Amino acid sequence: MQLSVLDLVPVRTDQTSADALAATVELAQAADRLGYTRYWLAEHHNMPAVAATSPPVLIAYLAGQTERIRLGSGGVMLPNHAPLAVAEQFALLEAAAPGRIDLGIGRAPGSDPVTSIALRGGAGRDDSDIENFPRYLDEVAAMMSASGVRLQLPARLGRSDYLLKATPAAVGEPGLWLLGSSMYSAHLAAAKGLPYVFAHHFSGIGTAAALATYRREFQPSPRQSEPRTLLTVNASVAPTRAEAEAALLPNLQLMVTLRSGRPLHPLALIEDATGWAPSPPEAAMIAAMRDTAVVGAPDEAAKQLRALADEFGVDEVMIHPVGSAHRGADPATSPARVATLELLAGELLG
Structure with missing residues (x-):
């Protein structure tokens, strides 16, 4: 499977912008070393x-x-x-x-x-x-x-x-x-004969329809002779599913805040998110986001990724590693995100 990485350069509550950039360098170098195709x-x-x-x-x-x-x-x-x-x-x-x-x-x-x-x-x-x-x-x-x-x-x-x-x-x-997450981008990518990236990590809604439209309407161009598709997905992978879920929770908390229209904040540390008690509407949002993410121990996460690629028939999957960090971690590092790349590479990239 061809795997790549998407990075938003997340900023945790224990980090400065300089720390976040240092952590991104570490993550990019890990992706380079492990055999990932691209880093966006x-x-x-x-x-x-x-x-x-x-x-x-x-x-x-x-x-x-x-x-x-x-x-x-x-x-x-x-x-x-x-x-x-x-x-x-x-x-x-x-x-x-x-x-x-x-x-x-x-x-x-x-x-x-x-x-x-x-x-x-x-x-x-x-x-x-x-x-x-x-x-x-x-x-x-x-x-x-x-x-x-x-x-x-x-x-x-x-x-x-x-x-x-x-x-x-x-x-x-x-x-x-x-890039896109709507039918507009699918129509336009097909008309222009460009490779198409669907932002499945953002909502997970309309993925199959957009990709099917793109493939059906694709017009060959000097840049691309046939359809080429890439899918992004949130991922949190750890030695155990419980650890992966805990590392993912701060990101889910942040996305609920964003989608609820409340003031945003830096990404919480794992310990600071574990006591969170979401309301019923927030719990429903969390369940929907978790359903579209790759979460778990290495073997089950690899199975989820293969199933995702097969379900949508994409040429490449781009991992968005979203794990936070434990209190006391070096602010210039991102251990959970690096672990996600390392554990998936061990299962899927040899």
Whole structure:
């Protein structure tokens, strides 16, 4: 089975941002050593429990500290950025680490509405700009290519077109993926002939329908001759199921807070979450999230992963390791997340 890793650079109550980044380096190096295929960084803004605000910065940071694993964005939220800026960043990354860079693109804001205004306001963009997402996607892809893209210009500028390249002499291009958790992304990925990532870790709703639509409607392109699918899933794996459940609980608590619209907080330590008594609605949310996650001892977790891949027929599964840490752990480490990768690799990657 082809396995990869998604990292949001979580921030626990015992960590600073610097600690969280050090733990991410440790996790990326473990994934590199264990034979995982790719390691992607998310884009989220103004969230107390997430330090992954800038995928290209994190990718550059990790490129020099890993050896062979592909590094990418999971994903860049394109409505937040000018297409040229994204194309330039990832063209440079590809030049610096050839054959190791993926650009995963999504259209969600990755933040609350106020933060979105602050993020996009300087460029004068707002949510109505999302309708231009397919065109921006095409522009990013074209600008990263060796031939670049010719822009059609207003007559008042005195010329009809203008050649724009993300980098002067591209030799290769990053792998381009479309991310989503809805039918919109399935239709668009199929129409553009792009590989498709479904964010099963986020809700687990509509996964089968979206993947089936993508495969049915897929149009071959120069980038991809046939459908290619990747599925993300939350995972907590430990020597025993009880330990895996305990490590997962702080993340479930955080997700309940998020989905309830309450103020967010850093990820709790395991001991601080164990006394939590969820209300009946919260317990129902927890049960639904646990049902879509991979949780347990190594052998049962591996069986869950194989069953998930078979159920949805995906080419690759991307693990989002969500375990917290015990009180007294080194803040610059993430023992439960590293253990998840190590124990799964022992079962599935040889």
